[in-house]
Amino acid sequence: MTQLPPSARALIETETLAHLVTLAADGSPRITLIWVGLEGDEIVAGHLDKDQPKLRRIARDPRVALSLQSPTTNEIGLNEYLVIRGTARLQEGGAPELLQRLAHTYLGPEVIFPPMPDPPQGVVSRITVEYIGGVGPWTEGR
Amino acid sequence: MTQLPPSARALIETETLAHLVTLAADGSPRITLIWVGLEGDEIVAGHLDKDQPKLRRIARDPRVALSLQSPTTNEIGLNEYLVIRGTARLQEGGAPELLQRLAHTYLGPEVIFPPMPDPPQGVVSRITVEYIGGVGPWTEGR
Numbered sequence: 001m002t003q004l005p006p007s008a009r010a011l012i013e014t015e016t017l018a019h020l021v022t023l024a025a026d027g028s029p030r031i032t033l034i035w036v037g038l039e040g041d042e043i044v045a046g047h048l049d050k051d052q053p054k055l056r057r058i059a060r061d062p063r064v065a066l067s068l069q070s071p072t073t074n075e076i077g078l079n080e081y082l083v084i085r086g087t088a089r090l091q092e093g094g095a096p097e098l099l100q101r102l103a104h105t106y107l108g109p110e111v112i113f114p115p116m117p118d119p120p121q122g123v124v125s126r127i128t129v130e131y132i133g134g135v136g137p138w139t140e141g142r
Numbered sequence: 143m144t145q146l147p148p149s150a151r152a153l154i155e156t157e158t159l160a161h162l163v164t165l166a167a168d169g170s171p172r173i174t175l176i177w178v179g180l181e182g183d184e185i186v187a188g189h190l191d192k193d194q195p196k197l198r199r200i201a202r203d204p205r206v207a208l209s210l211q212s213p214t215t216n217e218i219g220l221n222e223y224l225v226i227r228g229t230a231r232l233q234e235g236g237a238p239e240l241l242q243r244l245a246h247t248y249l250g251p252e253v254i255f256p257p258m259p260d261p262p263q264g265v266v267s268r269i270t271v272e273y274i275g276g277v278g279p280w281t282e283g284r
Contacts, residue, residue: 017211017221017223019161019173019209019211021163021171021173021207022171023169023170023171027165027169027205028165028205028207028227029163029164029165029171029205029206029207029227030207030225030227031161031163031207031208031209031225032225033209033211033221033223033276033277063169063170063171064171065163065170065171065172065173066173067161067173067175069159069161069175069211076249076257077248077249077250077253079159079175081159081175083172083173083174085170085171085172106219107218107219108219111219115218134175135175
């Protein structure tokens, strides 16, 4: 496990969408955009629908990568960005509560999410961070 | 080859950064953010430095994926995004001219890029599109 520095934690806790990469059965890459948050040192995401290709891919091969683009640019106008590599595991249930918490960040403090009564409990994916990269304060001093 | 619909071409030709996924030797995913443009039906990117990990990865395994987040959101506030999967090939030279063209989109119409005299000719990566996904008008009607 690698500990996330405060600068990386701060970006993950904004409304920035994460580009999540998983691996297909043939080893080729797949990308989806997701909401993410933090629970301790893990990156978490909620999925109401348990029967999704990306969840089957994680169950088959848990190696994932995430990227988040920062609004900060350097002196020549190039954006900073955070890359995380790690291992994902799936935990049954808890998706509605997590999505409600993340919806306050991603959609607004008043939003009710999921927008339905009695949502399914779904799955939470939990990513253990193994590498931090990209361009930004999170890679300084290496 | 898959033809890009006009909606996807329009997003690629904006200042939206592309999240490029390549595969490491052990098959695990790597992500970098890059400028991209179009030449005919191919997606192109310029690299002044020919000795880069991502270029070595493309030479070893040309299967890549790209994602671009659209500023457009749907009725519940979720962003549209474009995912491209394809095969990349590397072409020697031509990077400064391509990067100058892309800098006009990404940094501004007056910008001189690369910001140095006599830049190296580098490499251009050219991606043949094999699959178009994500969420947006580019997947409608499927």
